[in-house]
Amino acid sequence: MTPPPRALLLDLGNVLVFHDNGLLFRGLGARAGLPPAEAERRLSGTSWTAANRGLLGAEGIRRDVCGALGVELPAEEFDALWSSHFTLHEAVLPRVEGLVGRVKLVLVSNTNVLHAAFLRPKLPVLERFDSLVLSCEVGLVKPEPAIYQEALARVGCAPREAAFFDDLPEFVQAANALGIRGHLFTTADAFDAQLKALGL
Structure with a gap:
């Protein structure tokens, strides 16, 4: 049986917040x-x-x-x-907060300086993440392998020890190609079931 992941890599848009x-x-x-x-x-x-x-x-x-x-x-x-098109994904945030301290949490997001500055104060849970890998700060974007490798390096995990959630299939496939357990994020309920299947 595969042990639960030591790290969860989470996307921002359409996972923690919606963008219309x-x-x-x-x-x-x-x-x-x-x-x-x-x-x-x-x-x-x-x-x-x-x-x-x-x-x-x-x-x-x-x-x-x-x-x-x-x-x-x-x-x-x-x-x-x-930044007028963002709303918080209220259903998923308590689940993410419940993971703090149980697994290493890393945000992996393609974003720009204005959106990052707008969203950070609205998502206090991010202050409790182990690392924030924001494309505009690291100069790398998904689906480039280097951004996933940067996220893993920051929490000292091998690919097989991490799971990744994103709403875009091509970004999930890129994670899977590196040996990370990639999952397509759809809804808060599905996320809950996916976490349980991972042993979290």
């Missing part, structure tokens, strides 16, 4: 006088990956997005709009 990208495009589009679909189209060409790699700071993201939308928004207004 449609709401984001509606909000930004309305401010720029554009239909949501046009806002989405224009932003699909902006530097999402550069922001996630930490190559764009807060001001760089604002300039990039505003330039693509053809609108000038002051930083305070832009920052609020840019």
